[in-house]
Amino acid sequence: MPDFRFWHYDGVTAVRRSVLLRPAGDGFWLEEPESGWTGAHTRWSDLTVIGAEADRSVYGNSAIPGWRMGFSGEAPDGIAAHLPRGERYGRWIDRFGFWPAAGVFTVIAALVVWGALAAPGVIAPLIPRSWENRMGDAMVGDFGGRFCRTPAGDAALQALVAQVDPRHEARQVALANIPIVNAVTLPGGRIILFDGLLQQARSPDEVAGVLGHELGHVRHRDTMTGLVRQLGLSVVLGGLGGNTGAYLNGVLAMSYGRDAESAADGVAIDQMREARISPAATAAFFERIGGKEEGREAQAMTWLSSHPLSAERRRRFAAAVKPGSAYRPALDQAQWQALRGSCAADPKAAKFWGEGF
Structure with a gap:
């Protein structure tokens, strides 16, 4: 874990840093050993997924616009357990699965269309x-x-x-x-x-x-x-x-x-x-x-x-x-x-x- 490298933009400068992640309590610190740079403490809960693919993952910080952190490959278990998971279709769709969600949407759509067809016969006389x-x-x-x-x-x-x-x-x-x-x-x-x-x-x-x-x-x-x-x-x-x-x-x-x-x-x-x-x-x-x-x-x-x-x-x-x-x-x-x-x-x-x- 100590040797697993991230790249990082702090959202203030345009400098791309090669950093190490140091877990600390409910968050972590980012450090660049070569320059001695250390970033502010960041909470795991502030991380947002920008892109999560098999070979490249990118995260943002909901509290700091322009803040970016990313890596290639797979993160070590101790870090991966804290990182937010990517959403392929949306939160509840990912939770239930694409095909069950598609089935629910189909039923809802059919009911809405049926209502649009049947309701006028009730509404018009009113x-x-x-x-x-x-x-x-x-x-x-x-x-x-x-x-x-x-x-x-x-x-x-x-x-x-x-x-x-x-x-x-x-x-x-x-x-x-x-x-x-x-x-x-x-x-x-x-x-x-x-x-x-x-x-x-x-x-x-x-x-x-x-x-x-x-x-x-x-x-x-x-x-x-x-x-x-x-x-x-x-x-x-x-x-x-x-x-x-x-x-x-x-x-x-x-x-x-x-x-x-x-x-x-x-x-x-x-x-x-x-x-x-x-x-x-x-x-x-x-x-x-x-x-x-x-x-x-x-x-x-x-x-x-x-x-x-x-x-x-x-x-x-x-x-x-x-x-x-x-x-x-x-x-x-x-x-x-x-x-x-x-x-x-x-x-x-x-x-x-x-x-x-």
């Missing part, structure tokens, strides 16, 4: 309606004056809403001059039908099915739940590198979106049954927009889609048709033509390709 309404009112402004309004068209739309939503669960149903075959539900019970949907539909019964579907989102507060879930997933998965977090976020959110879409279809079928509107037209609508897709490839694509397969939706609406039922059209022919022609007849409705989109 959000005050007034907050949700204000959020939806703000989002309506993004449509930039593209709402179509004519006296006859408005009357037809209200007649359709009265049948599908007799309990007035939706705060507003409007028609926007957007040539996309779609409809959206905003927070606060606002439903917006796109003109592209009306032009693609062959009967008001098809639109009634879509409206009933959007009413399902209003009833279940799916839009608010989705916003809360996206926020939670963004926080939980934001630490993943590159695009990994964004991709995983999207897939997880879309899988829950499919559940919400399927439940909304159930509401549509119930509302159409109550209004005595045949779901056969909605089944035909899904068949036209891709309801014949079948096979393993189509099934696999459901993992990358926020909606169930159109073929599945077609079969569900078709199965809801009750033979012998006294169905009636959602609108008469004059009302249907007035509704479909609203955007073309309203000179104030902004065009889709104008400023803002």
